Amino acid sequence: MAVLPIRTVPDPILRKKTKRVGVIDRSIKKLIADMRETLHADAGRVGLAAPQIGVSLRVTVICLPEEEDIILINGEIARRKGQRLVSEGCLSIPGYIGELYRAESVTVKGLDINGKEIRIKAEGLLSQALEHEIDHLNGVLYVDRLENADALRKIEPEDIEI
């Protein structure tokens, strides 16, 4: 396992649509182990998508405080409900935070690390993190969703980065 450097804008890998994972083999398990270690390297990190460490595959890991890591392979949003204004940052856009609309709740489907189909119904921070990470898999960054340029500001110490 290794803590890997996080790719930041304008690295073109962040704008590429990722490929689906075919077989969950040793290389995918190693990728997930590295992603988990990279995520836990800093307590403020909530989620990571594979392109952020330079791998263009549909793999995300989310870790909420006091919760088990959520590993999602080939994740996609099955359903979005409602709308709410949130503040959001991104490890790949260091130093900034923006205001944008996210769903109130989402249902996400994909595979777990054993290849078993899973569905996750989420609200609150988990819902926001799932939308943010799945956006990464499609080459979308939160700054694309800002209401306007004024909705982006410099980060403050109490802000969290997804």
Ligand SMILES: [Zn+2]
């Ligand atoms: Zn991000």
